[in-house]
Amino acid sequence: MSALSAIHGIVVRDLTRASRQTGRLLGGLARPFMWLLLVGTGYNSIARLEGGAPYQAFVLPGIIVMAALFGGMLTAIATVYDREFGMLRLMLASPAGVPAVLGGRALAAALVAMLQGGIVLACAPFITPLPASAVGPAIGALALGSITSATLGLLVAARLRSVENFAGVINVVLFPLLFVSGALYPTAGMPAALRALARVNPVTYAVDLMRHALEQPVEFSAGRDVTVLLGATAIAFTLTALLFDPEQRFVGKATTRA
Amino acid sequence: MTSSTPAIEADGLGRDYDRVRALGALSLTVPRGGFVGLLGPNGAGKTTAMLLLATLLAPTRGTARIFGLDVRARRSAVRRRLGLVFQETSVDGLLSIEENLRFAARLSGLGGSAVREAVARAMSEAGLEPRARQLVRQLSGGWRRLVDIARATLHRPELLILDEPTVGLDPEHRERIWSILGRQRREYGTTVLFSTHYLVEAEPADRVVLLARGEVVADGAPAELRAAVGDEIAEVEGPGAGRLLDALRQRGAVVSVRRTERGFRVGIAAGRANPMELAAGARDIERLSIRPGTLEDVYFTQTVPESP
Numbered sequence: 001m002s003a004l005s006a007i008h009g010i011v012v013r014d015l016t017r018a019s020r021q022t023g024r025l026l027g028g029l030a031r032p033f034m035w036l037l038l039v040g041t042g043y044n045s046i047a048r049l050e051g052g053a054p055y056q057a058f059v060l061p062g063i064i065v066m067a068a069l070f071g072g073m074l075t076a077i078a079t080v081y082d083r084e085f086g087m088l089r090l091m092l093a094s095p096a097g098v099p100a101v102l103g104g105r106a107l108a109a110a111l112v113a114m115l116q117g118g119i120v121l122a123c124a125p126f127i128t129p130l131p132a133s134a135v136g137p138a139i140g141a142l143a144l145g146s147i148t149s150a151t152l153g154l155l156v157a158a159r160l161r162s163v164e165n166f167a168g169v170i171n172v173v174l175f176p177l178l179f180v181s182g183a184l185y186p187t188a189g190m191p192a193a194l195r196a197l198a199r200v201n202p203v204t205y206a207v208d209l210m211r212h213a214l215e216q217p218v219e220f221s222a223g224r225d226v227t228v229l230l231g232a233t234a235i236a237f238t239l240t241a242l243l244f245d246p247e248q249r250f251v252g253k254a255t256t257r258a
Numbered sequence: 259m260t261s262s263t264p265a266i267e268a269d270g271l272g273r274d275y276d277r278v279r280a281l282g283a284l285s286l287t288v289p290r291g292g293f294v295g296l297l298g299p300n301g302a303g304k305t306t307a308m309l310l311l312a313t314l315l316a317p318t319r320g321t322a323r324i325f326g327l328d329v330r331a332r333r334s335a336v337r338r339r340l341g342l343v344f345q346e347t348s349v350d351g352l353l354s355i356e357e358n359l360r361f362a363a364r365l366s367g368l369g370g371s372a373v374r375e376a377v378a379r380a381m382s383e384a385g386l387e388p389r390a391r392q393l394v395r396q397l398s399g400g401w402r403r404l405v406d407i408a409r410a411t412l413h414r415p416e417l418l419i420l421d422e423p424t425v426g427l428d429p430e431h432r433e434r435i436w437s438i439l440g441r442q443r444r445e446y447g448t449t450v451l452f453s454t455h456y457l458v459e460a461e462p463a464d465r466v467v468l469l470a471r472g473e474v475v476a477d478g479a480p481a482e483l484r485a486a487v488g489d490e491i492a493e494v495e496g497p498g499a500g501r502l503l504d505a506l507r508q509r510g511a512v513v514s515v516r517r518t519e520r521g522f523r524v525g526i527a528a529g530r531a532n533p534m535e536l537a538a539g540a541r542d543i544e545r546l547s548i549r550p551g552t553l554e555d556v557y558f559t560q561t562v563p564e565s566p
């Protein structure tokens with residue numbers, strides 16, 4: 001009961017905070033729409049993919065996943081802010097325990113990811129025809145990709161001590177995950193080494209699953225995509241719980257001002 | 259667990275950070291409803307002791323029980339009985355007062371109507387109702403601390419652990435906070451363990467534990483500790499201060515001595531000698547005052563090394 005109450009409290013608190021940081025939400029949406037509208041329009045004139053599909057239509061599933069990836073991971077990594085400004089210790093001091101705290105953070109980040117990816121998905125009919133039968137599977141693919149993104153964000157946050165490292169994380173973690181995923185260009189054309197990296201990148205499978213949902217050409221079976229995403233989520237959550245040092249926030253203080 | 263089980267039982271409790279000994283061996287028993295102050299300079303081990311008792315740090319040595327529950331083995335059960343106030347306020351600036359309290363209520367395990375009732379009562383007790391919907395980032399430090407106290411008390415904890423709850427606050431807010439804590443003790447029988455650098459705040463405590471360099475250097479009721487440094491304190495300044503001190507020593511009246519910038523602070527035993535009479539007519543005594551002993555005298559005597 002106390003774990004569920006704590007998860008409920010953390011989700012409500014994180015979503016309330018997100019709703020009051022409209023600049024951050026809009027900024028998070030600017031990135032995918034810039035890719036879709038500015039880069040996509042430019043590439044339309046120079047790139048035609050399998051079956052003569054315009055680049056914008058090809059990149060749409062990847063951009064939906066991109067919106068969710070950035071929204072989910074950045075919201076989860078914001079745990080570092082909570083660590084720095086004292087709210088994390090409050091959560092860690094609750095009777096619910098570390099798994100409930102991490103679960104609440106992951107769920108809240110996944111909901112933010114779904115919101116950002118969902119807004120891009122809702123605009124999809126302006127880019128390419130979207131059959132009604134695609135909506136349900138697309139929402140399902142988005143939900144799974146969002147949960148994976150959120151837990152990957154928590155894994156990054158587990159050992160991140162300072163908000164100063166935040167920008168570095170975007171460059172070192174988020175962009176490589178996106179670029180080596182088949183979101184922006186097909187993995188088939190990549191060098192063998194990058195293709196091998198793409199195979200172990202969970203985002204590759206989130207993009208592929210979204211392509212299934214939007215009825216585009218795919219690389220893997222939907223079953224494999226779902227299995228990999230669920231597995232990656234479980235592994236990331238378990239690793240986070242193991243790596244997350246509940247004393248970290250307190251030891252720093254106690255050492256300096258016991 | 260019976261009603262006679264102490265609120266806190268610590269035996270040789272200590273913690274090291276790598277090779278740094280933050281807390282040596284704290285042994286402490288606090289009965290239910292007790293009001294205990296932890297005093298000591300920065301780095302003495304007060305925060306470490308509180309975090310160990312609150313199950314937020316694992317002890318390197320020793321044991322501790324909260325209401326009979328081991329702090330290592332029964333962390334979740336211990337936390338349900340605790341209300342914690344950290345040195346820095348733990349409130350979210352982007353949420354309103356009411357939202358912060360709802361969040362804290364759910365973290366403490368409350369749900370449904372219990373959340374609404376607990377939040378309403380905590381706001382009423384702390385006088386926060388008129389500002390319930392105000393964002394916390396718009397509040398002054400004093401009001402934020404009041405929200406923090408309301409947060410820690412809203413689930414009616416049996417034990418409150420407060421790490422310098424009044425640090426940096428004006429006298430009005432300090433008084434309000436002690437008034438809220440007093441009410442918790444009177445109405446709910448809450449046990450209170452607190453640390454403070456405002457030593458006058460520890461005077462009403464049942465018991466004071468004085469820490470220095472990770473070790474307990476004094477432990478007792480404030481009156482006992484004050485008596486140990488003298489029934490009265492004579493502050494004497496001027497070139498003749500040393501001669502007056504010698505005269506008091508010859509009469510067996512000196513209980514404790516601290517050198518000050520221009521003389522001595524002498525704890526004297528009542529009835530052995532009258533410093534005013536001894537100093538009468540001495541031109542080289544520039545100032546002599548006699549006052550009751552305070553916890554500050556105890557603090558300086560026990561924690562500050564005497565310069566050679």
